[in-house]
Amino acid sequence: MNIGDPIIPFSLPGVDGNTYSPDDFSAKQVLVIIFSCNHCPYVRAWEDRMVQIQADTGDRGVQLIAINANDVSKYPADNFQNMQKRAQEKQFNFPYVFDESQEIATVYAAQRTPEVFVFDAARRLQYHGAIDDSYEDPDAVQHPYLRQALDALLNGQTPVVASTPPVGCTIKWK
Amino acid sequence: MKIQFLYYEDCPSHEAGQQRLQQVMAELGLQTPVEVIKVETEAEATRWGFIGSPTILIDGVDIDPPPSGTPPALTCRAYLWQNGRFSPLPSPALIRRALTRALANTQSATEVKS
Numbered sequence: 001m002n003i004g005d006p007i008i009p010f011s012l013p014g015v016d017g018n019t020y021s022p023d024d025f026s027a028k029q030v031l032v033i034i035f036s037c038n039h040c041p042y043v044r045a046w047e048d049r050m051v052q053i054q055a056d057t058g059d060r061g062v063q064l065i066a067i068n069a070n071d072v073s074k075y076p077a078d079n080f081q082n083m084q085k086r087a088q089e090k091q092f093n094f095p096y097v098f099d100e101s102q103e104i105a106t107v108y109a110a111q112r113t114p115e116v117f118v119f120d121a122a123r124r125l126q127y128h129g130a131i132d133d134s135y136e137d138p139d140a141v142q143h144p145y146l147r148q149a150l151d152a153l154l155n156g157q158t159p160v161v162a163s164t165p166p167v168g169c170t171i172k173w174k
Numbered sequence: 175m176k177i178q179f180l181y182y183e184d185c186p187s188h189e190a191g192q193q194r195l196q197q198v199m200a201e202l203g204l205q206t207p208v209e210v211i212k213v214e215t216e217a218e219a220t221r222w223g224f225i226g227s228p229t230i231l232i233d234g235v236d237i238d239p240p241p242s243g244t245p246p247a248l249t250c251r252a253y254l255w256q257n258g259r260f261s262p263l264p265s266p267a268l269i270r271r272a273l274t275r276a277l278a279n280t281q282s283a284t285e286v287k288s
Contacts, residue, residue, distance in 0.1 A: 041187075041226075041252035044260035075249065136261050169250045170184045 001108055003162045007031065007123040010104045012067065012097035015084040020065060020095045022123065029061030030153050032146070033117040034131075035110040035171065036066040036096070038086045039077040042168035043114050045135040047090055050114070053131075053146060054093045060154050064094035069105035070113070070172040078172070105171055115166035118149050118159075126153060129164030175233060175276050178209045182219075182227035185250035187262040191228035198269040202277070219246035226251025230264065230272070233279075237272035238264060 001008075011021040025031055034050065036043050054064045072079040080098050087096045099105055108117060118127035127149035134140040149159035179195060181188035195208065213224045222229075223236075225244045229251060230237045238253060253264045 039249065039252070041250050041260050041262040044252055045262065075247070136259075136263065167186060172249070 001117065001125050001128065003125055003128065005125045007033075007119045007125070008104070008107050010067075010099070012099055012104065013080075014095045014097045015080070015087045015092075016095070018095070020097050022065075022119075025063040025065075028063040029121050030057075030063070030150055031119045031123065032062060032064045032150070033108070033119070034064060034066045035069060035105055035108070035113050035115045035117075037068045037070045037075075037078045037113045037169070037172075038082050039070075039075055040113045040169035042112075042135050046114055046131050049131060049138060051090060051093055053150070057147075057150055057154070058093070062150055062154070066092070066094060066096045067099050067104060068096070068113075069099035069102045069110070071102070071174045072100075073174070075172050102171075102174060110171055112166040112168040112170060114168050116146055118146070118153070120153050127159045127162055128166075130167050133164075135167060175204075175206050175280055176209070176231075177206055178211055178231040178234075180211045180213050180222055180224055180227070180229040180231065182213050182224075182248050182250075184248070185227040185262070187250060188228050191230075191263050194263060194266060195230060195269055198266050198273065202270070202273055204273065204277075213248065216246070216248060219248055222246075224248075228263070230269065232272050232276045235272075235276075238268055 007022050009022055011019055014020050022031055068078055068083055070078040083096055120126045131146045132141045133143040145161055145164050152159040179192055213219050224246050225240050226247055226249050250262050252260050255261055255265045
């Protein structure tokens, strides 16, 4: 996807038993799609920050959705049951949904986990890439790309940094 | 002492992992050559017992031995640091402990021989 492209709709099962689509959050000013998974250490390094970002920005009109598209036959740690466990263990405060067919990851041209797509109120892509610039140490972050993009959009501005290389594991394709 | 650094190309942590290993070795004054091994297939992962990238073996022993039964995999490896955080890289402290232990074992073996 390119900056400015419209969101691609989906309808995917969540770990809480509900099915989620972008339209469920039409009242939200900003929608953040994060391709994620269970086993990847980059995701594990960043997932507390994902929870914190949702907690910090939810009231201001931001909604995160995490999508796991990995091939669970080769990576059973990423199966739906383990997704449910992870969501409970980390107390995810956003939907965690399963793209079993990998169709959505394919049409988004997602490559890594985690990989962030931020859509504005008109559901146009405004930021794509990494969460920030320090997976290993949250205290060493110098460029909180996602937070900066969210702040800009919530203030009616365009993110200064619209794109960064996503850093993480490759999506495990079938 | 034999040091082997195994990695999977698709995982971006291997360059930083090699740098970290070299940095800790330099701190310890170790000039042992590191054998860098690229794991490219599932068969190779199985042969090496490679559970993720990067993996560091010292005298054939994993610096962070995984639980038995951990399946081989062509993916990034998660390291749990002592501060409770996960990282795609082993901590310098973990590498240092493993190298120091191996050095001690090498010295003990030398003393026994002499």
